[in-house]
Amino acid sequence: MSSVTIRPSACPACDAAPAAEALAGRAAAPDARILVSVPAVHCAGCISTIERDLAKMEGVNSARLNLTLKRLSVDAKAGIAASDVIARLDRLGYEAHELDAGTLSMTETERQGRELLMMVGVSGFAMMNIMLLSVAVWSGAEGATRDLFHLISGLIAVPTVAFAGRPFFRNAWKALRAGRMDMDGPISFAILLTVFISTYETLQSGEHAYFEAVVMLIFFLLVGRYLEFRARAVARSAAQELAALEVPRATRLAEGAESVVSVADLAVGDIVLVRPGGRVPVDGVVTAGQSELDRALLTGETLPVFAGTGTLVSAGEVNLTGPLQVRVTAAGKDSSLHRMADLVANAESAKMRYTTIAERAAAAYAPTIPILSLGAFFVWFWISGGDLRLSLNIAVASLIITCPCALGLAVPAVVTASSGKLFRKGLLIKDGTALERLAEVDTVVFDKTGTLTMGTPAPTNLDEHRAEDLRVALGLAEGSGHPLAQALARALRDRGIRPANIMQLAEVPGYGVEGQWQGQRVRLGRADWVGAEAGVVTAAHLSVGDETSCFSFADQLRPGAEQVVRGLQAQGKEVWLISGDVPAVVRELAQRLGIAHWQAGALPEDKAAKIDALHAEGHKVLMVGDGLNDTAALSTAHVSISPASALDAARAASDMVLLSRDLSPVADAVRLSKTAMKRIRENLWQSGIYNIIFVPIALFGFATPLWAAFVMSVSSITVTLNALRLK
Amino acid sequence: MEVLALLIPASLFLGLLGLGAFLWSLRKGQYDDPEGDSQRILDPRYDDKPKPVEKDQRG
Numbered sequence: 001m002s003s004v005t006i007r008p009s010a011c012p013a014c015d016a017a018p019a020a021e022a023l024a025g026r027a028a029a030p031d032a033r034i035l036v037s038v039p040a041v042h043c044a045g046c047i048s049t050i051e052r053d054l055a056k057m058e059g060v061n062s063a064r065l066n067l068t069l070k071r072l073s074v075d076a077k078a079g080i081a082a083s084d085v086i087a088r089l090d091r092l093g094y095e096a097h098e099l100d101a102g103t104l105s106m107t108e109t110e111r112q113g114r115e116l117l118m119m120v121g122v123s124g125f126a127m128m129n130i131m132l133l134s135v136a137v138w139s140g141a142e143g144a145t146r147d148l149f150h151l152i153s154g155l156i157a158v159p160t161v162a163f164a165g166r167p168f169f170r171n172a173w174k175a176l177r178a179g180r181m182d183m184d185g186p187i188s189f190a191i192l193l194t195v196f197i198s199t200y201e202t203l204q205s206g207e208h209a210y211f212e213a214v215v216m217l218i219f220f221l222l223v224g225r226y227l228e229f230r231a232r233a234v235a236r237s238a239a240q241e242l243a244a245l246e247v248p249r250a251t252r253l254a255e256g257a258e259s260v261v262s263v264a265d266l267a268v269g270d271i272v273l274v275r276p277g278g279r280v281p282v283d284g285v286v287t288a289g290q291s292e293l294d295r296a297l298l299t300g301e302t303l304p305v306f307a308g309t310g311t312l313v314s315a316g317e318v319n320l321t322g323p324l325q326v327r328v329t330a331a332g333k334d335s336s337l338h339r340m341a342d343l344v345a346n347a348e349s350a351k352m353r354y355t356t357i358a359e360r361a362a363a364a365y366a367p368t369i370p371i372l373s374l375g376a377f378f379v380w381f382w383i384s385g386g387d388l389r390l391s392l393n394i395a396v397a398s399l400i401i402t403c404p405c406a407l408g409l410a411v412p413a414v415v416t417a418s419s420g421k422l423f424r425k426g427l428l429i430k431d432g433t434a435l436e437r438l439a440e441v442d443t444v445v446f447d448k449t450g451t452l453t454m455g456t457p458a459p460t461n462l463d464e465h466r467a468e469d470l471r472v473a474l475g476l477a478e479g480s481g482h483p484l485a486q487a488l489a490r491a492l493r494d495r496g497i498r499p500a501n502i503m504q505l506a507e508v509p510g511y512g513v514e515g516q517w518q519g520q521r522v523r524l525g526r527a528d529w530v531g532a533e534a535g536v537v538t539a540a541h542l543s544v545g546d547e548t549s550c551f552s553f554a555d556q557l558r559p560g561a562e563q564v565v566r567g568l569q570a571q572g573k574e575v576w577l578i579s580g581d582v583p584a585v586v587r588e589l590a591q592r593l594g595i596a597h598w599q600a601g602a603l604p605e606d607k608a609a610k611i612d613a614l615h616a617e618g619h620k621v622l623m624v625g626d627g628l629n630d631t632a633a634l635s636t637a638h639v640s641i642s643p644a645s646a647l648d649a650a651r652a653a654s655d656m657v658l659l660s661r662d663l664s665p666v667a668d669a670v671r672l673s674k675t676a677m678k679r680i681r682e683n684l685w686q687s688g689i690y691n692i693i694f695v696p697i698a699l700f701g702f703a704t705p706l707w708a709a710f711v712m713s714v715s716s717i718t719v720t721l722n723a724l725r726l727k
Numbered sequence: 728m729e730v731l732a733l734l735i736p737a738s739l740f741l742g743l744l745g746l747g748a749f750l751w752s753l754r755k756g757q758y759d760d761p762e763g764d765s766q767r768i769l770d771p772r773y774d775d776k777p778k779p780v781e782k783d784q785r786g
Contacts, residue, residue: 044766064778067763110759118753125746132738145731152735 034074034082036096038089039426039644039659041070046094053092054085070423070659072096095661097644116226119164123219126160130212131709138706150202150209157211161195164218167225183362183408186369190399191218197396208393213400213708220716224408227416228432250281253325270328274319276481276509284326286311290509291322292482304483306526316628321482322509356433357677358411361684365407373399376699390701398698400708406687406715411680413723418676421726426660427641427669434655436680437639438673440620444568444666445611445633447625448579448589451643452561452663455626457484457538457553459491469549471500472517473542476524479505480513484540485524488551512540520545555585557592560664565593567667574619578602578610580629607633624666626650641666672726679726683719690715 041050047065050072054063059077066073074085082098089096133149141149168191171184191214198209251273252261258273266272266282274280276291292304295317304320307313313326377395384390419429429435449455462470474497477489502515502522512525523530523543530541532548539552568575577598579586586600599610607625611633614621623630623637626646631653634640640654643663651657658665694711697703757764767773 044769047763047766048770048772065763066760067766068760114753117758118750121746121749121753125742125749129739129742133735148731152739156739 034076034085036072036085036098038072038094038096039070040094116229120222120226123160123164123215126156127215127219130156130215134212147205153211154199154202157215160215165191181366183366186366190403194396194400197392208705210400210705213705216712217403217405220405221408224412227412266328268328272326274324274326276319276321278319280313280315280317282328283314283330284328286324287327288325289323291324292320294318294320356436369402372402394701397703401694401698401711402691405712406719409716409719410683410687413720414676414679417723417726418672422669425665427665428657428659431655434639435673435676439677441622443574443614443619444622445576445578447630448581450626451624453555454558457487458556459488459551460554461552470497472522472544475499475502476513480507558663560662563664564667578607604629604632608636611636679723683722687715
């Protein structure tokens with residue numbers, strides 16, 4: 001199609017290798033286009049705040065916020081990374097997530113969408129103009145006038161069908177060659193036969209021509225296709241590309257020199273350096289350095305673990321405080337990270353392809369259309385004693401009336417309405433069939449860390465401390481990058497406490513921070529190091545001189561966690577909590593939220609196995625999780641949701657992505673999916689009933705083009721209105 | 728009935744004009760962000776003309 005302008009790719013060769021462009025895009029392009037998802041934007045104020053602020057940002061050429069897709073696209077000079085934009089938005093008070101600027105695939109979907117919309121426009125234009133002429137014919141135009149009107153209708157309809165009917169012809173041809181029969185086969189057959197017969201009738205000065213019916217059929221079906229496409233495109237552009245495409249690289253130490261290499265090039269025995277804040281790229285043993293590791297994403301443990309010489313580390317853990325040198329014991333394919341990926345791949349291949357209700361309806365319906373009209377043709381051929389023209393006309397009339405105009409709209413209209421509703425609540429549907437599967441769910445499994453909880457600890461006993469200690473604690477905590485210290489500092493600053501002036505502040509990796517205050521040594525860190533008794537709860541200990549005190553921490557609940565559990569239980573769903581964390585913590589949370597079934601200390605394999613076991617008992621499971629240790633469970637479950645803060649692996653494995661921090665849309669989604677399925681079934685019945693009424697009329701030979709036009713528009717409109725009724 | 732000779736071409740011409748306008752607006756990217764555009768009219772910065780769509784952001 002010449003009228004569609006295709007955005008020229010930054011590098012023409014990349015058109016053939018999309019992956020290469022995705023990798024090269026960020027590093028090579030002089031001017032980068034950064035895409036971030038900003039789920040909270042909703043009004044004109046948001047647009048002007050964000051766009052004005054980013055326009056002032058150094059290195060930004062222009063910024064545009066798309067409110068429909070809740071997505072910000074920034075045209076920036078080299079050197080500006082998405083993380084800079086995200087930090088800037090964070091200061092403005094907007095939570096943002098990076099979108100992978102897989103621009104090639106996005107322009108491809110945009111191009112397809114525009115092409116479909118153009119076909120809708122062209123067929124709509126043709127339909128209205130033909131209808132204008134048809135009304136005259138129906139009102140009683142006769143003789144030469146009627147023939148002229150039919151002729152003009154045909155002149156409009158034939159090019160329109162050739163242009164706007166292509167999606168159906170293409171699919172039908174594809175299905176035919178593969179030896180399958182889908183809905184597009186009968187549709188294409190009906191379109192072509194009707195155009196052919198109507199043209200013939202027009203040339204023979206016949207009474208009936210079905211041009212308006214054909215074009216109307218194409219128009220309504222295209223509207224359905226476009227809605228379907230939109231639902232899929234929005235999901236694709238936001239969720240799949242939400243990947244923080246982390247190119248796996250590692251810093252290798254060889255003969256005292258550092259070099260950055262791809263993880264694939266590492267060999268067993270190499271020494272890699274892992275800086276504080278970095279992710280461990282391989283499985284290995286610590287050979288030098290002391291630090292603490294955050295294993296939350298791998299195991300679900302909230303508490304960082306101490307790492308010193310000899311500690312075994314796994315790929316995916318985050319190094320927190322001090323630099324570590326790690327000797328590689330397994331890299332690439334053999335690493336625990338990769339084994340996790342294999343687990344996901346196995347789960348996915350074991351999952352059966354889901355047959356949607358639309359597919360089942362189409363499979364039942366598709367063969368009846370040609371069979372009915374063929375039957376009508378032969379019966380009338382026999383009755384009329386060989387009147388080919390009459391029998392053909394009746395066959396065409398029944399063909400066009402049985403054509404599933406409303407059926408094509410029945411499902412997409414509801415899916416569009418409901419996914420739009422969920423999107424506004426902050427839930428993104430990635431997979432077209434997810435809504436349907438969600439409606440069947442009777443058991444919901446939650447992960448703990450990062451899903452029901454924020455995964456960030458908050459101090460619980462600040463009131464028990466002296467004001468002086470709090471000031472010292474803040475002074476010390478500000479000198480550390482440890483999550484507990486940062487959480488403590490944040491909480492204290494929020495209380496308006498001013499930090500004490502600590503001299504000689506130094507972080508001791510793996511232990512804590514120490515310094516001098518009013519001539520005394522002060523320390524904040526591990527119990528044994530500070531000289532305090534270690535307790536059972538998560539805690540940081542403070543010592544001022546010889547006195548020690550203890551700050552205890554608890555993981556914060558995610559907003560909406562209580563509502564979601566209560567909401568799901570109210571809907572009669574069984575709620576499970578399965579976590580890799582220790583039993584005490586899991587039990588405490590389960591009791592707090594009123595979850596009866598819980599399991600602690602679960603390995604990734606255990607989670608997936610538990611879900612399999614639930615499936616075997618006949619349950620349909622919704623899994624909600626965010627960690628790497630959840631990915632296998634997410635892909636095993638009947639349907640799955642992950643928060644936007646989850647690792648990309650977890651998001652990729654799940655069917656829906658929760659964009660908001662609040663967890664409560666999950667319960668709404670389950671409820672809404674049930675209503676949506678009800679509407680879909682109603683719609684399918686409605687379009688079926690129209691056929692039951694009008695097919696006999698067509699078969700007995702009473703159908704006129706007016707009838708066909710009437711049935712088609714009324715059924716399509718009622719189906720659409722029914723979808724809009726969705727609350 | 729002679730009037731038809733004038734009216735039919737006229738109606739077709741007007742229809743084509745509408746179709747042309749639709750295709751033009753489609754290629755200008757006017758359907759890319761309907762919600763945002765409806766909010767942007769409230770912003771005084773766009774009183775004279777709408778925010779230009781960057782070439783890069785067009786399909």
